[in-house]
Amino acid sequence: xxxxxxxxxxxxxxxxxxxxxxxxxxxxxxxxxxxxxxxxxxxxxxxxxxxxxxxxxxxxxxxxxxxxxxxxxxxxxxxxxxxxxxxxxxxxxxxxxxxxxxxxxxxxxxxxxxxxxxxxxxxxxxxxxxxxxxxxxxxxxxxxxxxxxxxxxxxxxxxxxxxxxxxxxxxxxxxxxxxxxxxxxxxxxxxxxxxxxxxxxxxxxxxxxxxxxxxxxxxxxxxxxxxxxxxxxxxxxxxxxxxxxxxxxxxxxxxxxxxxxxxxxxxxxxxxxxxxxxxxxxxxxxxxxxxxxxxxxxxxxxxxxx
Amino acid sequence: xxxxxxxxxxxxxxxxxxxxxxxxxxxxxxxxxxxxxxxxxxxxxxxxxxxxxxxxxxxxxxxxxxxxxxxxxxxxxxxxxxxxxxxxxxxxxxxxxxxxxxxxxxxxxxxxxxxxxxxxxxxxxxxxxxxxxxxxxxxxxxxxxxxxxxxxxxxxxxxxxxxxxxxxxxxxxxxxxxxxxxxxxxxxxxxxxxxxxxxxxxxxxxxxxxxxxxxxxxxxxxxxxxxxxxxxxxxxxxxxxxxxxxxxxxxxxxxxxxxxxxxxxxxxxxxxxxxxxxxxxxxxxxxxxxxxxxxxxxxxxxxxxxxxxxxxxxxxxxxxxxxxxxxxxxxxxxxxxxxxxxxxxxxxxxxxxxxxxxxxxxxxxxxxxxxxxxxxxxxxxxxxxxxxxxxxxxxxxxxxxxxxxxxxxxxxxxxxxxxxxxxxxxxxxxxxxxxxxxxxxxxxxxxxxxxxxxxxxxxxxxxxxxxxxxxxxxxxxxxxxxxxxxxxxxxxxxxxxxxxxxxxxxxxxxxxxxxxxxxxx
Numbered sequence: 001x002x003x004x005x006x007x008x009x010x011x012x013x014x015x016x017x018x019x020x021x022x023x024x025x026x027x028x029x030x031x032x033x034x035x036x037x038x039x040x041x042x043x044x045x046x047x048x049x050x051x052x053x054x055x056x057x058x059x060x061x062x063x064x065x066x067x068x069x070x071x072x073x074x075x076x077x078x079x080x081x082x083x084x085x086x087x088x089x090x091x092x093x094x095x096x097x098x099x100x101x102x103x104x105x106x107x108x109x110x111x112x113x114x115x116x117x118x119x120x121x122x123x124x125x126x127x128x129x130x131x132x133x134x135x136x137x138x139x140x141x142x143x144x145x146x147x148x149x150x151x152x153x154x155x156x157x158x159x160x161x162x163x164x165x166x167x168x169x170x171x172x173x174x175x176x177x178x179x180x181x182x183x184x185x186x187x188x189x190x191x192x193x194x195x196x197x198x199x200x201x202x203x204x205x206x207x208x209x210x211x212x213x214x215x216x217x218x219x220x221x222x223x224x225x226x227x228x229x230x231x232x233x234x235x236x237x238x239x240x241x242x243x244x245x246x247x248x249x250x251x252x253x254x255x256x257x258x259x260x261x262x263x264x265x266x267x268x269x270x271x272x273x274x275x276x277x278x279x280x281x282x283x284x285x286x287x288x289x290x291x292x293x294x295x296x297x298x299x300x301x302x303x304x305x306x
Numbered sequence: 307x308x309x310x311x312x313x314x315x316x317x318x319x320x321x322x323x324x325x326x327x328x329x330x331x332x333x334x335x336x337x338x339x340x341x342x343x344x345x346x347x348x349x350x351x352x353x354x355x356x357x358x359x360x361x362x363x364x365x366x367x368x369x370x371x372x373x374x375x376x377x378x379x380x381x382x383x384x385x386x387x388x389x390x391x392x393x394x395x396x397x398x399x400x401x402x403x404x405x406x407x408x409x410x411x412x413x414x415x416x417x418x419x420x421x422x423x424x425x426x427x428x429x430x431x432x433x434x435x436x437x438x439x440x441x442x443x444x445x446x447x448x449x450x451x452x453x454x455x456x457x458x459x460x461x462x463x464x465x466x467x468x469x470x471x472x473x474x475x476x477x478x479x480x481x482x483x484x485x486x487x488x489x490x491x492x493x494x495x496x497x498x499x500x501x502x503x504x505x506x507x508x509x510x511x512x513x514x515x516x517x518x519x520x521x522x523x524x525x526x527x528x529x530x531x532x533x534x535x536x537x538x539x540x541x542x543x544x545x546x547x548x549x550x551x552x553x554x555x556x557x558x559x560x561x562x563x564x565x566x567x568x569x570x571x572x573x574x575x576x577x578x579x580x581x582x583x584x585x586x587x588x589x590x591x592x593x594x595x596x597x598x599x600x601x602x603x604x605x606x607x608x609x610x611x612x613x614x615x616x617x618x619x620x621x622x623x624x625x626x627x628x629x630x631x632x633x634x635x636x637x638x639x640x641x642x643x644x645x646x647x648x649x650x651x652x653x654x655x656x657x658x659x660x661x662x663x664x665x666x667x668x669x670x671x672x673x674x675x676x677x678x679x680x681x682x683x684x685x686x687x688x689x690x691x692x693x694x695x696x697x698x699x700x701x702x703x704x705x706x707x708x709x710x711x712x713x714x715x716x717x718x719x720x721x722x723x724x725x726x727x728x729x730x731x732x733x734x735x736x737x738x739x740x741x742x743x744x745x746x747x748x749x750x751x752x753x754x755x756x757x758x759x760x761x762x763x764x765x766x767x768x769x770x771x772x773x774x775x776x777x778x779x780x781x782x783x784x785x786x787x788x789x790x791x792x793x794x795x796x797x798x799x800x801x802x803x804x805x806x807x808x809x810x811x812x813x814x815x816x817x818x819x820x821x822x823x824x825x826x827x
Contacts, residue, residue, distance in 0.1 A: 015682025257471025
């Protein structure tokens, strides 16, 4: 036995290269989109199939890392044989489906969704809105100046991030990221009904009294800038936020050993915010409070003197 | 199944815990073994709240139960391990009843956990400092490895033993030879052939003897055998157990250089302080994560004026000593590592960029890296040596509880803080609260103290004043402090520097304390 036992001095020989088990084989589903035939693995959505054909489908409440909730309806498509339009982001592809993504009915529906949202919500910091609005000819002004809005004061109750619910389109992404899809903290949910529906902490308490652990994963998924890093908010208020003068560099978090990928956003030699790529195998876009906000030590002027 | 042993990953490794939670949502079971009912334990199917420092008793009893129930992996034991008969004999005395008596965990829960682990199709055993910050750290670890060998939960996809690394490059530091007996790639300094390779590369003779670990260095300072230190990116005055001793010994050195981002407590004692750039965002290089994944760090912002990259500082020192190493460049140094360390051979910067990191070993540029280790143990016929069982005995903490010091103090991290807080103390965390001595509400009644009341906390080495906080996750007789706030409560005035001779780690996790009412209120 003793001659077979490993010896620290001698390197252990190489073994076979380990492999992950192959992914479960999925049957292919064939369907037609805008007259073109496409084949996708069982369980794929209409959105997946459309993407495979290179068809650009607008989405607001959908994100690859979150479970679809079908609330914004901007991705709707016309499915032959269906009375209503169906959401491409969650409707599974079925064999023999015939789908139109750019019919008059689809275009009208998408335009209305964009108009309703833009007339009631401040979409000025929502990066996708200008493109979508132009594409569908949305005119939110047509409801007039008296159109109801969700305008309200910005909630600033901590030093890390602000919540401007005047900009909230109730896409549920923050709720999902705080919940089962990533963080599992459940600090926020949708409260109220109808036009009064809003994202809320328990009993609308300030964040500092809530279950929030300041991972900022809600900011990472917010499509409108309603949730914003305080650093970005303050620079925007001061008129100094300038994305054309920013760089983005990927590096690794300086804290624990998990190896989270950080995208450092720099402006004028200073870190202005930290995000993580959605497609990174470790983070899936998510970070913790230290990774997302704990960078300030590099700018504190406490470098030792010689 | 995941056995989380001595780890509060929910707070210390939050993004790892996301992955773990995904597993739980897919039906995996979590067993949390921790003296505290932590925020990780709250997600568990079962929490085994053992007494501090009784891990070996629990592990050996699980081993005995697995054998008694015939749940061991017979083929794997026969084919891939050595020392099984001795182990089998050794664990016989660790009955469930004995383990219940020693650990405080009900025998039935130990039995269930042992059965669940042995029967699981895939099981990961993960631990953190709850296992390793003990005077018998290595014994603790091998008692867990025994369980993996017994059940074959190692060397296969989604099975394994996994120390969750607490710092972004603590794995990389070891990989690069920042341990006393190894060159980069875990190549032993006492192996003549390996040493000859490094001697040829560096053009000089290298010391054929292993060096000292940190604890041994302090001992050598005590005996006057070590009179000079060059401290890079470490704050031992605050982070070492028995802080008074650490400060006295470092302060008594003839010459000390500190190279750091900050003017730390340790830097304050130094003869020369070299201001260093932040490795993760002001310099180029690599770090290696807990998954053995080598990943690139990149310069995103310039360092402040007068502050230099670590590599540049070392090159400049070499130049002043009469050696010209040329222009410092991280990639060139990495390529040198690749030439000398076979397990890093295939990791060119180009490939690291393309693949977003590679898990070692990666021997050449066609090698994909390895997603798990020890697959050789399943090769038939077996490749390489057998994996040995170890026979280790339960041995309680050095700092024993008695009438005078009746409370067991353990230590750990909080979610928003990190080590001695030199980094994490610089951002405005809304969750940050001052240091408190956390005790169970029952002990609050027993010692007649209120929440917020300042008490004197004493160990056999020192005493501090700390406010009380009740934590229902603590059992009576157990107290908790972090090591984050030495300016408020110098936790390491209390801790013991009882050192594991095999790893050099101190027993931060087990201090005997008492609490006394005091007039500081």
